[in-house]
Amino acid sequence: MKNKEVKNWNFLLLFVLLIAILLPLCSAGVGISWNKESSLVPENTKTCLTYKVYNPWPDDSYAQVKLSEELMQIISYQESETEFIPHDTSSANAIPVEFCFKTPKIYKENCWLFNELVCKKECKEEMKIYEGEVEIIEADAPEVVEGSGGSATKMSVSAPLRVKVQCVPHARDYSVIYIAVILIAGILLTINLIRRKNKKK
Amino acid sequence: MVFNGKFIYRGFLIFSILLSLLLLILQNLNYFSGFSISETTSNVTVNKYLSITFSSNLSGGIFFGLISSLPTINQNATHNYDKNFPTQNQTDYYVNISTDSNTNVDLCIKADGNLVNLANDILKLGNETYANSTITNSSVPSISDEISLTTSYIKSGENIAVGEANYYRFWLDVPIGQQSGDYNNTINFKGIQAGESC
Numbered sequence: 303m304k305n306k307e308v309k310n311w312n313f314l315l316l317f318v319l320l321i322a323i324l325l326p327l328c329s330a331g332v333g334i335s336w337n338k339e340s341s342l343v344p345e346n347t348k349t350c351l352t353y354k355v356y357n358p359w360p361d362d363s364y365a366q367v368k369l370s371e372e373l374m375q376i377i378s379y380q381e382s383e384t385e386f387i388p389h390d391t392s393s394a395n396a397i398p399v400e401f402c403f404k405t406p407k408i409y410k411e412n413c414w415l416f417n418e419l420v421c422k423k424e425c426k427e428e429m430k431i432y433e434g435e436v437e438i439i440e441a442d443a444p445e446v447v448e449g450s451g452g453s454a455t456k457m458s459v460s461a462p463l464r465v466k467v468q469c470v471p472h473a474r475d476y477s478v479i480y481i482a483v484i485l486i487a488g489i490l491l492t493i494n495l496i497r498r499k500n501k502k503k
Numbered sequence: 504m505v506f507n508g509k510f511i512y513r514g515f516l517i518f519s520i521l522l523s524l525l526l527l528i529l530q531n532l533n534y535f536s537g538f539s540i541s542e543t544t545s546n547v548t549v550n551k552y553l554s555i556t557f558s559s560n561l562s563g564g565i566f567f568g569l570i571s572s573l574p575t576i577n578q579n580a581t582h583n584y585d586k587n588f589p590t591q592n593q594t595d596y597y598v599n600i601s602t603d604s605n606t607n608v609d610l611c612i613k614a615d616g617n618l619v620n621l622a623n624d625i626l627k628l629g630n631e632t633y634a635n636s637t638i639t640n641s642s643v644p645s646i647s648d649e650i651s652l653t654t655s656y657i658k659s660g661e662n663i664a665v666g667e668a669n670y671y672r673f674w675l676d677v678p679i680g681q682q683s684g685d686y687n688n689t690i691n692f693k694g695i696q697a698g699e700s701c
Contacts, residue, residue, distance in 0.1 A: 330562075333554025333601060358603040359556045393552040393603050437693070451685040452566035452580070453614065453631070453673075457598070459553055459694040477530050480523040487519040494513055 330363035330389070332459050334438045335396045340464035346407045348378060353436050353461065354396030357387040364441035367399050370434030373463060378404040384441050401436070409469040419478045425469035432465040553608050554601035555694040558668075561596040565690065567675045577632075577646060580673035584641065592641035596671040598692055600663050610635075610660035610669050611693040611701035614652040620684030628652055628688070630676040635659050639670035649674060656693060656701035663697075 335354040343349045357363050365385050369377055379402035387397060408430050414420040437460040556562075560582040567578045582595035600608045612633070618626040629651045634644035637660070650657075660669035695701065 331554055331556025331599075331601065333552060333603070335550065335552035337550040354552075356552070356554060356603070358554055358601045393554070393605075396552070435695075451618070451620075451687060452564055453618070453687065454564050454689040455557060455561055456689055456691045457555055457557055457694070458691065459555055461551070461696070462699055475530060477527055480527040480530070483523040484520050484527070487516045487523070491513060491516040491520070494509070494516070498509075 330361035330440070331357055331359040332363060332365045332387070332438050332440050332457060333357060333393060333396070334436070334459045334461050335393050336436070336461040339462050340466060341403075342466045342468050343403065343405045344468045344470050345405050345409060348402055348404045350379075350400055350402040351463070352398045352400050353438075354393075354398050355385050355387055355438050356391045356393050356396035357389060358392050360389050362389050363387050366439045366441040367401075368437045368439055369401065369463075370437065372432050373403075373434040373436075373465065376403045376405060376432055376465065378402050403465055405465065405467045408467055412474075414474075415478070420474060420476060422474035423469070423471050425471040427469065429469065430467040432467070433463075435460040435462050551606050551696060553604040553606050553694055553696065555608065555610075555692070556599050556601070557692070558595055558597045558599070561598065561671070565596065565673050567673075570675075570677050573677055573681060574679040575675070575677045577649075577674040577676065580675070583672045583674075586639070590640060593639040594644065594670050594672045596673065597639070597668045598660070598671075598694070599668045600665055600694070602666040604665045607665065607697035608660075608663045608694045609658055609697050609699065609701075610663065611656035611695060612652065612659035613654055613656045613691050613693075615689045615691065616654060618686035618688045620682070620686050622682070622684060624682040624684055624686075626677065626681060626686045628654065630678070631673065631688075632675075633659070633671055633673045635669055635671045637663060637667060637669055644670055644672045646672070646674060652690065656691075658701060659692075661697065 333356040335356060338351055341349060341351060353367075355365050355367070357365075365387055366383055367380065367385065369380075379400075381400040385397060385399060391397065409423060409425060409427055411421040411423045437458050439458040440456055566581045568581055570578055580596065584592045584594065586593040586595040598610055614628055614631065617628045618631065631652045632649040633652065634646060634648040634650065636644040636648075650659075659671075663669050693701065
């Protein structure tokens with residue numbers, strides 16, 4: 303009986319030792335899941351992309367979502383800068399993070415009036431590409447304890463992203479001229495009809 | 504029926520209005536028909552995912568202990584040789600690639616700047632070095648492969664397979680004449696899809 307008890311204690315001790323050895327082997331981590339590396343967007347258009355963050359490790363983590371400098375030029379909306387990622391969040395259950403971009407007006411137009419009106423676009427320029435990365439940075443990284451020299455450590459993961467700005471060619475737009483003709487002709491017609499009415503009186 | 508000048512004038516105005524209206528509609532037909540050129544097209548649909556974590560000693564920071572004689576060359580970080588399972592004297596600084604990844608990973612490393620103390624004295628970053636390897640034992644990663652840290656990301660591990668680890672050792676030189684104090688900085692590790700640039 304005593305032998306059995308000792309065996310059980312030994313087994314328990316071994317189990318605790320094994321856990322104690324294995325547990326400190328990993329900490330919280332960060333993961334990124336993506337299914338788009340490039341997006342073709344017409345100029346002056348808003349488009350949204352979704353990336354996913356996950357943490358398959360045993361500790362909870364906080365992650366900061368950061369876009370590289372070049373992409374920051376065109377970002378118009380970022381859902382959240384810091385995300386809480388619970389432990390054991392697998393890639394299949396990754397948490398989506400949405401970004402929206404508004405592409406600028408880049409390509410030149412050939413205009414007849416005031417550089418704005420009666421324009422046509424030929425798209426002879428090279429396609430503008432904003433190339434950068436979406437980076438997920440561990441947000442709760444410990445600072446180095448004061449009074450101890452050394453380096454704090456931070457981890458991140460990233461995915462590449464290219465936003466290609468598409469030029470959409472169009473023929474000269476005469477709408478302003480048509481509207482002007484409609485207005486002028488309408489005014490002249492109205493004046494003419496009013497005069498006619500007054501004469502009849 | 505008699506067409507006088509005024510009738511022709513009015514007819515011309517009405518014709519101008521109608522013609523302009525027609526041309527305006529034709530010009531903007533795309534808009535009226537609901538066809539918009541501002542649709543978004545994406546051209547890659549392959550799903551990729553990767554995740555990394557630190558060993559607990561790497562997560563806690565890299566320390567070089569108390570240095571009391573100068574100059575000191577290649578002072579070992581405190582956990583460079585203290586992992587003794589399954590073999591002796593392995594490094595306890597490593598980055599794990601999760602098995603829940605579907606792409607091999609390259610690791611990039613950089614520091615945020617020189618090591619600085621509270622009095623703003625500087626220990627130049629070039630004095631902090633590292634070596635890395637996908638295996639570890641008492642001699643690997645080896646000091647003969649040491650590389651100085653820089654403030655830009657450089658590749659520190661390439662094509663690390665899913666479920667594998669990348670092991671590191673760190674060393675610090677402290678030149679003669681260096682002011683006393685606790686010097687700190689931050690080292691960043693970034694996991695990227697294998698083959699991409701840092």
